[in-house]
Amino acid sequence: MLLARFSTADDPTPRIGRIDGDSVQELDAAGDGLTLSALLHAENPAAFVQSLGAGPVHSLGAVRPLSPLDVQEVWAAGVTYKRSQVARMEESEAAADHYDRVYSADRPELFFKSTAARVVAHGGPxxxxxxxxxxVPEPELTLMISPAGKIVGYTVGNDVSSRDIEGENPLYLPQAKTYDGSCALGPYVLLAEEPLKPAETTIELLIERGGAEAFRDSTDLSQMKRSLEELVGWLTREYSIPDGAALMTGTGLVPPGQFTLENGDAVSITIAGIGTLRNPVERS
Structure with missing residues (x-):
C-alpha cells in the first residue's frame, strides 16, 4: 500500500492519502485529519489505514507533493555498501583507513541528517x-520507523553530500551532509506489510544536464552489507524516538571521478515498488 502526504491548491493543510494509479484518495481519522505521527504510533499501521474513512479523490497531477514527514528527525547510515566504502576512501586519503574499518566493524556509521522542516519534497530544489x-546525490532506501523502533514503511531518499568537504577532514562530516537543501524524501511511503525482497528492490539513479542524460546507474538492496533491522537497532540502542524517525540506509551508487552536480541539473531516484523522487539542482 502506497501513501502520500500532500496539499491541494485550494487548501495548504497537509493531508495523507492512499495512491491508486494516477489518483490519491484522502484518508480521514475520525474527521480530525491524519498525521504521520499518528500512523507511526499505530500498533499495526496497515490495519489502521484500512480502518480509516475515505475522503475526496484527487488527481496526482493536481496536488502538491509534501515530504513524508511532519515532526520526525532524519538520520542516515554511511558506508553500508562496498561502492560507498571505496568512494569514501578515494575522496579522503588521510581517513581512508577509517572508512575501511567502519565498513567491516560491528558498529555502523550513523549521523544526524535533517529536521523535518528542512526536508525537500518531490519536485523541490x-x-x-x-x-x-x-x-553528489546519494540515492538511499529510507526507513520509516515507529517510536517502538519498528520498521513501518519505506520511502526514497537523496542524501546530498559535499564530497570535497568530507574528504578534507572527516570531522567536517556535519557540514558536508547537513545544510539547507541537502535532504530530499518522497514522493510516497510504502507501508511495510511484508519484508522487502533485496534482489528485487532495485535502486536507480539518473542525473540529467541540459535535457540529456549525464549519468545513470543502478544497484539493488542485496548489495548492502548490513540488514535494515541492524541499522535500526543501532540507532535506537541508546536514543529514543518519541515521534518516530526516518533512517536513510546508505548508498551503493556514486558518480565516477570528480563528477559534481551543477546548477540546473535534475536528479531522479527510482526504487522499485515505491516510486521516483525527482528534484532540480540549485547552487547557492
Whole structure:
C-alpha cells in the first residue's frame, strides 16, 4: 500500500492519502485529519489505514507533493555498501583507513541528517553548497520507523553530500551532509506489510544536464552489507524516538571521478515498488 502526504491548491493543510494509479484518495481519522505521527504510533499501521474513512479523490497531477514527514528527525547510515566504502576512501586519503574499518566493524556509521522542516519534497530544489566544488546525490532506501523502533514503511531518499568537504577532514562530516537543501524524501511511503525482497528492490539513479542524460546507474538492496533491522537497532540502542524517525540506509551508487552536480541539473531516484523522487539542482 502506497501513501502520500500532500496539499491541494485550494487548501495548504497537509493531508495523507492512499495512491491508486494516477489518483490519491484522502484518508480521514475520525474527521480530525491524519498525521504521520499518528500512523507511526499505530500498533499495526496497515490495519489502521484500512480502518480509516475515505475522503475526496484527487488527481496526482493536481496536488502538491509534501515530504513524508511532519515532526520526525532524519538520520542516515554511511558506508553500508562496498561502492560507498571505496568512494569514501578515494575522496579522503588521510581517513581512508577509517572508512575501511567502519565498513567491516560491528558498529555502523550513523549521523544526524535533517529536521523535518528542512526536508525537500518531490519536485523541490536540492542544493549545492556555495563553498563546495564536488557535490553528489546519494540515492538511499529510507526507513520509516515507529517510536517502538519498528520498521513501518519505506520511502526514497537523496542524501546530498559535499564530497570535497568530507574528504578534507572527516570531522567536517556535519557540514558536508547537513545544510539547507541537502535532504530530499518522497514522493510516497510504502507501508511495510511484508519484508522487502533485496534482489528485487532495485535502486536507480539518473542525473540529467541540459535535457540529456549525464549519468545513470543502478544497484539493488542485496548489495548492502548490513540488514535494515541492524541499522535500526543501532540507532535506537541508546536514543529514543518519541515521534518516530526516518533512517536513510546508505548508498551503493556514486558518480565516477570528480563528477559534481551543477546548477540546473535534475536528479531522479527510482526504487522499485515505491516510486521516483525527482528534484532540480540549485547552487547557492
Amino acid at each position: 536540492i542544493r549545492v553548497r556555495a563553498d563546495s566544488d564536488w557535490t
